[in-house]
Amino acid sequence: MSEPRYILHIDMDAFYASVEQLDDPGLKGKAVIVGGSPAKRGVVSAASYEARKFGVHSAMPMSQAVRLCPDGIVLPVRMKRYVELSNKIHEIFSRYTDQIEPISLDEAFLDVAGSTQLFGSAEQIGRRIKHEIKEELGLTASVGIAPNKFLAKLASDLEKPDGFVIITEDNKKRILDVLPISRIWGIGRVTEQALKAIGINTIGQLKNTAPEHLKDSLGNQTGGILRLAHGIDDREVESIHVAKSISSEETFAVDIDDKDVLLGVLLGQVQEVAQRLRKGKFEAKTITLKLRYGDFKTVTRSSTFSKATNTTETLWRQARAVFLKWHKKSAGPLRLLGFGASGLITEGAGQKELFVNPEEEKQKRLDQASDKIKNRYGNDAVKRGG
Numbered sequence: 001m002s003e004p005r006y007i008l009h010i011d012m013d014a015f016y017a018s019v020e021q022l023d024d025p026g027l028k029g030k031a032v033i034v035g036g037s038p039a040k041r042g043v044v045s046a047a048s049y050e051a052r053k054f055g056v057h058s059a060m061p062m063s064q065a066v067r068l069c070p071d072g073i074v075l076p077v078r079m080k081r082y083v084e085l086s087n088k089i090h091e092i093f094s095r096y097t098d099q100i101e102p103i104s105l106d107e108a109f110l111d112v113a114g115s116t117q118l119f120g121s122a123e124q125i126g127r128r129i130k131h132e133i134k135e136e137l138g139l140t141a142s143v144g145i146a147p148n149k150f151l152a153k154l155a156s157d158l159e160k161p162d163g164f165v166i167i168t169e170d171n172k173k174r175i176l177d178v179l180p181i182s183r184i185w186g187i188g189r190v191t192e193q194a195l196k197a198i199g200i201n202t203i204g205q206l207k208n209t210a211p212e213h214l215k216d217s218l219g220n221q222t223g224g225i226l227r228l229a230h231g232i233d234d235r236e237v238e239s240i241h242v243a244k245s246i247s248s249e250e251t252f253a254v255d256i257d258d259k260d261v262l263l264g265v266l267l268g269q270v271q272e273v274a275q276r277l278r279k280g281k282f283e284a285k286t287i288t289l290k291l292r293y294g295d296f297k298t299v300t301r302s303s304t305f306s307k308a309t310n311t312t313e314t315l316w317r318q319a320r321a322v323f324l325k326w327h328k329k330s331a332g333p334l335r336l337l338g339f340g341a342s343g344l345i346t347e348g349a350g351q352k353e354l355f356v357n358p359e360e361e362k363q364k365r366l367d368q369a370s371d372k373i374k375n376r377y378g379n380d381a382v383k384r385g386g
């Protein structure tokens with residue numbers, strides 16, 4: 001038997017809305033709805049739990065949200081502030097492990113197998129992280145702990161908000177069997193309907209069905225989905241140390257059409273990736289934008305540099321150009337936007353040309369200075385103009 005792994009999945013509760021309530025205590029206990037204005041056919045990005053009681057949820061048109069919850073307080077998305085807090089949350093994670101795989105601004109997997117001798121059991125580490133996020137930042141996180149990523153993510157969601165759930169080899173069957181099949185990764189709406197049509201509603205029922213009866217609905221995914229149904233998942237936490245690429249992506253609660261909002265998200269991602277590249281002493285040859293439309297169609301757009309780089313300015317200039325080119329030709333509301341840097345080499349390893357580019361050197365010094373300030377004073381201390 002292989003060594004048990006200790007995976008934590010940490011997911012902030014109603015993140016954008018909670019940040020708004022944190023920054024304006026007058027909003028505490030009130031129905032807060034973050035998103036685009038109803039007059040501009042905006043959509044809900046996040047709703048506080050008070051607003052959810054009225055049936056408001058993300059991805060809903062804002063006009064509908066304000067009809068359901070007329071006293072709700074509608075606020076715009078403040079991406080920079082969310083990124084800043086996200087970095088602080090990440091800093092708390094990094095006190096306990098360097099095996100961190102960020103999934104989005106408010107969600108990450110942590111592998112703490114190597115940390116338990118120093119900090120106690122996975123449960124103790126999970127409790128400390130949750131406590132420190134609350135004490136230091138005033139925000140609540142839900143924590144899931146399990147032997148693997150699939151179960152850890154499931155666990156963090158089971159008792160949201162402010163949840164803390166541990167799934168073990170012993171209790172996993174009991175927890176999994178009663179859950180709806182839609183909780184399994186890879187079972188989308190179409191597959192769910194197909195399975196329901198043959199009488200399979202829960203994970204337990206799915207497991208008790210002979211695989212040959214599932215082939216029509218699941219095709220070549222049958223084996224993988226059945227493994228998940230049994231709570232088996234071998235995927236590693238991909239921290240930046242083993243990554244062949246460094247990326248940041250975000251699934252929006254609602255499809256976003258607004259060019260400037262998307263550019264704002266992209267800028268945050270470029271800044272994050274650039275910082276992580278520099279921290280890991282990498283330079284990237286290639287950048288890739290991942291764009292997923294509302295109908296799940298996903299496209300990528302890449303661009304390769306003649307010389308690897310990790311300066312924010314160079315990465316941003318290129319990312320922006322790639323984005324605008326895509327936007328001009330094939331713009332559409334996006335449900336996911338991601339930015340990745342790949343073709344990683346060790347910093348300075350590509351330094352072969354005779355002449356240094358003075359502009360690049362200047363940007364490097366700027367980045368070093370801003371990284372230093374950010375490390376000391378937090379991310380909002382340095383702002384970069386569009």
Ligand SMILES: [Mg+2]
Nearest residue numbers: 011012013106
């Ligand atoms: Mg969350």
